[in-house]
Amino acid sequence: MPESARGDEVPTVWARATRARRGQSGPALTREQIVRAAVELLDAEGPDGLSMRRLGARLGAGATSLYWHVANKNELLELVFDEVMGEVATAPPSGDWRADLLAFAHEMRSLMFRHPWVVALFGTSPNVGPHGLALANAAAEVLTAGGFAPSEVDNAISLVMDYVIGSVATELAWILRVRRDVVDVERWTAALQDYLREALKPYPSLWEFWRAGLEMEDERRREDRYVFGINRVMDGLEVYVAQRGAKEREVGERQGESQAESDRRGG
Amino acid sequence: MPESARGDEVPTVWARATRARRGQSGPALTREQIVRAAVELLDAEGPDGLSMRRLGARLGAGATSLYWHVANKNELLELVFDEVMGEVATAPPSGDWRADLLAFAHEMRSLMFRHPWVVALFGTSPNVGPHGLALANAAAEVLTAGGFAPSEVDNAISLVMDYVIGSVATELAWILRVRRDVVDVERWTAALQDYLREALKPYPSLWEFWRAGLEMEDERRREDRYVFGINRVMDGLEVYVAQRGAKEREVGERQGESQAESDRRGG
DNA sequence: CGCGGGTGTCGAACACCGTGCGAGACTCTA
DNA sequence: TAGAGTCTCGCACGGTGTTCGACACCCGCG
Numbered sequence: 001m002p003e004s005a006r007g008d009e010v011p012t013v014w015a016r017a018t019r020a021r022r023g024q025s026g027p028a029l030t031r032e033q034i035v036r037a038a039v040e041l042l043d044a045e046g047p048d049g050l051s052m053r054r055l056g057a058r059l060g061a062g063a064t065s066l067y068w069h070v071a072n073k074n075e076l077l078e079l080v081f082d083e084v085m086g087e088v089a090t091a092p093p094s095g096d097w098r099a100d101l102l103a104f105a106h107e108m109r110s111l112m113f114r115h116p117w118v119v120a121l122f123g124t125s126p127n128v129g130p131h132g133l134a135l136a137n138a139a140a141e142v143l144t145a146g147g148f149a150p151s152e153v154d155n156a157i158s159l160v161m162d163y164v165i166g167s168v169a170t171e172l173a174w175i176l177r178v179r180r181d182v183v184d185v186e187r188w189t190a191a192l193q194d195y196l197r198e199a200l201k202p203y204p205s206l207w208e209f210w211r212a213g214l215e216m217e218d219e220r221r222r223e224d225r226y227v228f229g230i231n232r233v234m235d236g237l238e239v240y241v242a243q244r245g246a247k248e249r250e251v252g253e254r255q256g257e258s259q260a261e262s263d264r265r266g267g
Numbered sequence: 268m269p270e271s272a273r274g275d276e277v278p279t280v281w282a283r284a285t286r287a288r289r290g291q292s293g294p295a296l297t298r299e300q301i302v303r304a305a306v307e308l309l310d311a312e313g314p315d316g317l318s319m320r321r322l323g324a325r326l327g328a329g330a331t332s333l334y335w336h337v338a339n340k341n342e343l344l345e346l347v348f349d350e351v352m353g354e355v356a357t358a359p360p361s362g363d364w365r366a367d368l369l370a371f372a373h374e375m376r377s378l379m380f381r382h383p384w385v386v387a388l389f390g391t392s393p394n395v396g397p398h399g400l401a402l403a404n405a406a407a408e409v410l411t412a413g414g415f416a417p418s419e420v421d422n423a424i425s426l427v428m429d430y431v432i433g434s435v436a437t438e439l440a441w442i443l444r445v446r447r448d449v450v451d452v453e454r455w456t457a458a459l460q461d462y463l464r465e466a467l468k469p470y471p472s473l474w475e476f477w478r479a480g481l482e483m484e485d486e487r488r489r490e491d492r493y494v495f496g497i498n499r500v501m502d503g504l505e506v507y508v509a510q511r512g513a514k515e516r517e518v519g520e521r522q523g524e525s526q527a528e529s530d531r532r533g534g
Numbered sequence: 535c536g537c538g539g540g541t542g543t544c545g546a547a548c549a550c551c552g553t554g555c556g557a558g559a560c561t562c563t564a
Numbered sequence: 565t566a567g568a569g570t571c572t573c574g575c576a577c578g579g580t581g582t583t584c585g586a587c588a589c590c591c592g593c594g
Binding site: 010011012014015120122123124125126128130133134136137140141144150151152153154155156158159161162163164165166167169170171172173174177182188189191192194195196199200202203205206208209210212213224225227228229231232233234235236237238239240260263264 | 277278279281282387389390391392393395397400401403404407408411417418419420421422423425426428429430431432433434436437438439440441444449455456458459461462463466467469470472473475476477479480491492494495496498499500501502503504505506507527530531
């Protein structure tokens with residue numbers, strides 16, 4: 001329903017005004033309808049399964065009809081992204097910021113597993129749709145309630161999000177690759193192991209690590225990795241809060257360097 | 268030079284034997300040559316700039332000639348990935364595992380900025396080329412020297428890598444998007460800000476955070492985020508080492524729960 | 535010398551992709 | 565009834581990865 005769906009240098013779909021729909025019987029195609037169908041298509045067939053032609057066909061419409069409702073495919077992806085953002089549950093701060101933040105991370109992670117294609121969409125657009133904003137606000141509230149200063153809230157959220165994104169991205173890339181290309185998993189992993197046994201001759205200890213890892217079933221091993229990682233991230237944030245608290249308590253006695261200065265020196 | 272470059276269910280290029288090259292005057296095209304040209308193309312024009320046709324043209328050859336040396340594009344990407352992995356500098360453990368690991372992370376991050384397209388390649392293949400293996404070994408040595416148990420080494424490396432990947436991925440996605448699509452940055456950010464001012468009416472505190480952020484120049488803000496994040500990750504690992512050390516010291520006195528159990532409870 | 539087979543290159547073709555353009559149909563308002 | 569807006573869609577353009585079969589070259593062998 002936009003006056004015309006041209007991109008026209010608008011930074012995000014959301015910044016473009018939409019017109020009220022017409023009279024009574026609306027158009028055959030709706031933006032909501034298109035977005036929902038796109039999500040279904042992506043879930044069912046992965047990122048390569050979504051093409052304008054296929055999406056149109058699924059809706060019983062021509063491919064180019066979609067371009068009335070959406071400027072281009074990127075904009076459609078922006079809409080689709082915010083759509084699934086609406087799936088993640090949020091809750092007001094409970095008083096335990098670590099638990100709240102952990103729950104937020106888990107919620108995000110499970111979203112990404114439910115819709116494996118979203119992971120590639122993080123960062124490709126401003127993510128300022130209604131659901132995205134609500135989510136950002138919920139996370140910010142948790143940290144604010146936890147005593148984080150305004151300037152630190154963004155850093156802390158980014159840390160958690162970036163870790164979850166990176167972790168799930170590598171996990172999923174692997175899973176999807178195997179699912180797509182490999183027909184005989186047994187033989188495939190055996191071949192890989194054969195190669196590694198040879199190639200790791202120069203690095204015997206590495207071979208030991210990986211050999212052990214390869215024997216555990218994959219899903220459990222990956223879960224372990226994530227649980228380890230996210231808990232370390234939380235520990236790191238707690239250390240930060242504690243140190244900053246300590247610094248504040250000794251304020252005036254002697255001017256301690258700021259945490260940012262200490263970080264920068266360390267890095 | 269492979270007997271034939273068919274994919275044939277081999278899990279990685281590296282697992283396929285290569286034949287000795289022929290007589291004296293080698294072929295017009297070489298695998299090394301192709302890989303190097305591909306890296307140049309990717310650096311110059313981004314991921315979309317690399318197509319088999321364009322790559323062939325750059326080498327003064329037909330597109331399909333490449334398929335003699337490489338089974339398909341994915342395999343080429345695997346080769347290209349390991350090629351740039353050779354660029355990252357490693358050093359033997361210095362005795363300070365935190366400093367070593369931090370240096371490793373920085374090295375990785377700067378690699379990803381030098382070749383923005385690699386970030387999307389992490390996890391899409393086993394990453395077991397010669398350079399990748401050497402790198403993994405170097406990182407493992409650092410942590411082993413730092414007192415990490417074999418089973419923990421993989422977890423810790425994954426944590427650091429995943430954070431760096433996630434952080435750089437979101438950073439780069441944004442940078443590249445702006446660089447590609449936006450002609451008038453000034454007007455673009457202004458429009459975004461206008462939209463946000465309106466859309467964030469329900470979340471006034473969020474508006475304050477972001478408003479402050481938007482005023483700082485982007486590069487500095489992003490750098491700050493990364494420095495904050497990676498230092499929190501390191502803190503988290505240090506806490507872990509310290510706690511485990513404490514646990515070990517009190518061994519036998521009372522059976523404390525393992526760290527993994529504690530993590531799982533927390534998560 | 536001749537010749538078979540491996541090595542290497544390549545043009546044509548297939549089935550896709552995103553999307554600009556313009557024609558047309560339908561419906562509401564004046 | 566005229567006109568303006570809303571909405572659908574066929575065609576076409578220039579790209580993509582990859583398969584297939586034809587072809588040229590050079591080596592060692594008989």
